[in-house]
Structures are given as C-alpha cells and as structure tokens.
Amino acid sequence: MAALLAGSAVAQTAPTQPPAAAGALDPAAAGVPRQPAAAEPTFQLADGVLATVNDSVITGYDLRQRMLLLIAMTQVQPTPENLPAIQQQALNALVDERLQAQELAKYQEEGLRITDEEVDREIAAMAEEVGATPQAYLDFLAQGGIRPQTFREQIRTQIGWSQLVRGRFQSRARPSQAAIDAALRQIGEAAAKKQYLIGEIYIEASRVGGQQAALNGANQLVQQMVQGAPFQAVAQQFSAAPSAARGGDAGWIVEGSVPPTLQQALDQLEPGQLSRPIPVEGGVYVIYMRDKREGAAANLVQMKQVMIELAEGADEAAARQRLEAIRPQLTCDNLLTRASSEQGLLGADLGESDVQNLAPQFQQIAREAEIGSISAPVRTPLGLHLLAVCGRRAGGAEAPDRRQVENQLFVQSLATLGRRYMRDLREDSLIEMK
Secondary structure, X not given: OOOOOOOOOOOOEEEXXXXXXXXXXXXXXXXXXXXXXXXXXOOOOOOOEEEEEOXXXXXXXXXXXXXXXXXXXXXXXXXXXXXXXXXXXXXHHHHHHXXXXXXXXXXXXXXXXXXXXHHXXXXXXXXXXXXXXXXXXXXXXXXXXXXXXXXXXXXXXXXXXXXXXXXXXXXXXXXXXXXXXXXXXXXXXXXXXXXXXEEEEEEEHHHHOOXXXXXXXXXXXXXXXXXXXXXHXXXXXXXXXXXXXXXXXXEEEEOOOOOHHHHHHHHHOOOOEEEOOEXXXXXXXXXXXXXXXXXXXXXXXXXXXXXXXXXXXXXOHHHHHHHHHHHHHOOOOOHXXXXXXXXXXXEEXXXXXXXXXXXXHHHHHHHHOOOOOEOOOEEEOOEEEEEEEEXXXXXXXXXXXXXXXXXXXXXXXXXXXXXXXXXXXXXXXXXXXO
C-alpha cells in the first residue's frame, strides 16, 4: 500500500454493499446507473481562465466538463458539502492532463501518435465492461452534459501517457531475479499468517487543501458509497494511491505488514464492510474489506540433490571433500546431469514438497536458502547431500507463481516511475491558479 504510516486513528467500521468485481456486467459497478441518467447537475463556475499550465489554459468550461465526467463515472451525487472536493479533484486531473499532453507533443515526431481507432477501441472496451454499446455509453455521458469530443481527447491523452511511460521505463521496470526471489521468499514466509484482500482510497492532503479537507472529503465519499456509489469507480477517480488505476485494488495484505492502528482496522472489518476515514500522516485512507483468509498451511519448495551414500558412522571426510570440490560448479539446471556422469554420485529431483514434510536436516535450507543456491554438504543417515533450492512458493490455490510475481513487480515499478515522471513535470512547470 502507498503510505500506511504509524499514528493513524482507526474509526468504527460501517457496512456497505460490496462493489461488483472488476469487469462485471452490473452497470452500477462501473458508474453507469441502471435507471436513465438524471438531469445534468447544476452548479455555477466562473467563466474565463481559471489556471494556466505553462502555455496552456484551463477555463471554467473545461473544469465543469471534468466535474461532470467525474460525477458520471463515480455516481457521487454533488452536494454543497462534497462539491469543493469534486472541484479540487477535477482541477488536479486537468492540470496533470495538460502536463501529459504537453509532454506527449514532444514525442510526436518520433511516432507517438494516438489514432482515432485506438480511442474507439478504448471506448468500446469501457462500454463492454458495463454491458453497453459504445454509442449508448457516449449517449449516457452526453445526457450528463459531457461533450463526446472532450471525453475522446481525455482518452487520447490517457492512452498516450500510458504508452509513453511504458516506452521510456519498461527496461528499468523489469525486476531482477534477486528481487523476484526476495518477493517469493516474503510470500513463503507469510503463507501461514492471516491475509486481507482490500480495496483502498487514499486522499492526499497536499492535493486537496490540507488534512482537514482530506478528512472532510473522505467522509463525503464514504457517505456516497454507503448510498450506492461503486467503490471501484470512486477509487479510480479520487484516490491518490498507485492502486487507483486498478479501482483501488491493493491485493492481499499480510498480517503484521502494516502499523498496529491500521492492523486493528483490518481485524475489525468483515468482508463486505467499508471503514470510516482513517487519518494517516499526509492524508486519509478508506479501506474496503473484500475478503479474509487464515493463510495457506503449506510452504512449498522445489529441490534437487546430489549425494554420496555413506553408512552411519562411516568416515565422511573424503566424501565431504569431493562434494565441496564440485559444489561451485553446480546449478539447478546441471546438477542432475553432473550426478549421472560421475561414478559414486546419486542425483535426484525431489520435486515440490511441503517444507514440513522434508527430512529435518533439509528443512532449514528449504526455508531460508536463496533460490538457485547449492547448500554445503548435509549429513543424514543415508549419506552426504548437496541440496539445490530451485523454487519456493506459498501453498494454496491463490499463491502466485514466479511469472505472476514478476508481472506484479513490473507493474508496481512502472507505476512508481510514472508517478516520479509526473512529479518532475510538475516541479519543472509554471502552474498558476487565477
């Protein structure tokens, strides 16, 4: 999670209807109401230029359009209490979009151009997600006062920014094998602990006018979600956490990996419940408890071995010296081939086993050794063994494999690099509010 810091005060939990899963065909789950769209919300905004971003202007019309889009997507009903938060969020989004569009323009000569066909495909995908045709989707937005061209340009910038970030940073975002191994070890160590599948909304105080404004805004969002606004759509539009792009999906959180006050909230919430706002340093969180589990009972490890048979009590000095000599040359890939090519060596693929089911002499190595490492000689009643730890994962159907962990780390790293990119653009730009 993005910034779960010590010192947060946990409020009581409040039940709410669980949001539909991502991609569900329930229209309300993605911000399109089941009933015909209500009349366009009425609120007044000053005409003329409200802000400048370098040489680009943001007008009252632009801000109104973005506020209408935000309201339509989230089903958050505008009230005197939440309108300032909606306006601030819409203005922040417009500033970021102007910076992104200006940066994209620099790369047009290098071929980074988003075609109308790409925009059409994205809109079609958004419409399909809620069980509507593209035209019906655009008609719904138009009923709320949103010009199709305004919406299309936002989508064009969104696609372009995603392509630019991936193109610039994908090589840097690729996780190392050591990072993947470390993540797998953490998953293995957490296998027996309680785990919580959560959604998160993080309101960053510095972007909304201070901590009290963040708390007020979070309270308004909770009220709207309890009344039916879908959590995922609200998170996508309002949250400042990296998970916002995934509708607030923070994935499985392991017991003890968050501060005690937040752990208290996770323990109190039942699946389907929404927390009240949780103040933290720099902002406010709202947590939606999607599911809980006690954790997998199994910690699974893939191992291979090469051994020299020795009777109990036999002198093992020569055998130990021989194994130590070949140990630096062995890997998970060549161990069995090497064992079969030399007399007196026995190789075996031990497959994937629960650590608890292994010989006691093997268990510490199975739990702690680095993936791909070859152990020092280990004595058992059968002889001397060199053990290769070739893989490790938590047991259970939900436990990710190596490829899934690699993809998760890549996505997280790419999102971090994209946020830093935006931060640098803001710092290097002239942004003036009128």
